[in-house]
Amino acid sequence: MTESLATIVAPVVRPGYRRILLKISGEALMGPQSYGLHPPTVARIAGEVKALHDLGVEICMVIGGGNIFRGLQGSAQGMERTTADYMGMLATVMNALALQSALEARKVYTRVISAIPMDQVCEPYIRRRAVRHLEKGRVCIFAAGTGNPYFTTDTAATLRASEMSCEALFKGTQVDGVYDSDPKKNPDARRYDRISYDDVLQKNLKVMDASAIALARDNALPIIVFSLDEPNGLAGVVQGRGRFTIVEPG
Incomplete structure (x- = not known):
């Protein structure tokens, strides 16, 4: 009986990473809509994160705000760039809170940590506190970018990944x-x-903006690009399965 069960139950593939940062765009939360949040899509992404969390991986996240407001587009329409960028940062906080709610509905303890202090809705960014959250098994969602205008959430993701010692x-x-x-x-x-x-x-490939790529290069931080639309894609890619591209030192 023991041998037959052993042949039926597939072996557990251990993740190749202990701590990672997941960067997704705000548009990923829109689903089939043209604006805003699509609750079923948010729930699906939360399920992907939970599946990876259940494997014991420590997870940081950065979410864009383009589904609500994009600073560059606001600036192009005549709005002062700094103001437009701050509005975009606030949009990322809204997205982070939405995903936090979806994760905690699945019993995944989560902290939203904002580069812009807003104590009534989330924690301020303190590196050592964030590291401690990860060590306790909590998902950390970093919101409000770097807290500065003229920097994208791609750059914020690379910065936080480096600060958190993500692999x-x-x-x-x-x-x-x-x-x-x-x-x-x-x-x-x-x-x-x-x-x-x-x-x-050199080829101007639209992976992330140039400052994010340069920061990743300076810190030898691998970037793995994969499809978020693939079912169970996140856990699979972290385990080395599926299709993806690795951006790494030459």
Whole structure:
């Protein structure tokens, strides 16, 4: 009986990372909508995070705010850039609170930590406190970017990943890796399994903005780009399964 069970039950694949940062765009929370939050999509992403958390991985997160407000677009419409960027930071706090609610509904203890103090809704960013949350098994969602205008949430994600001593930054997108052109527009687009930071910058590939890539390069922080739309994709990629691209030193 013992032998038959052993042949039926698949072995557990241990994650290749102890602590990671997951970066997702605000648009990922829209689902089929053109604006705002789509609760079923937020719930699905929370389920992906829980599946990884259940494997014992310490998880940091940074979420964009483009589903609510994008600073660059506001600036392009005549709004003063600094004000527009601060509005975008507040949008990331709203998204972080939404995902926190979805995670805690699944019994995953979560802390929203904001670079802009707003004590009534979330914690201020204190590095040592955030590290302690991770050590206690809590998911930390870093909101409000870096707290400064002119910096994107991509740069904030790379900064927080470096500060938290994450072993890799996972960027969930709508495609399964890095391509030399938009695969949705060009069926002949070439996909990379691995690519260097310098090649990403030289070829102007739209992985993350240039300052984020440069910061990752300076800290030897691997960036893994994968599809967030793939069911159970996050846990699989962290375990080394599925399709993804690794951005790493050349």
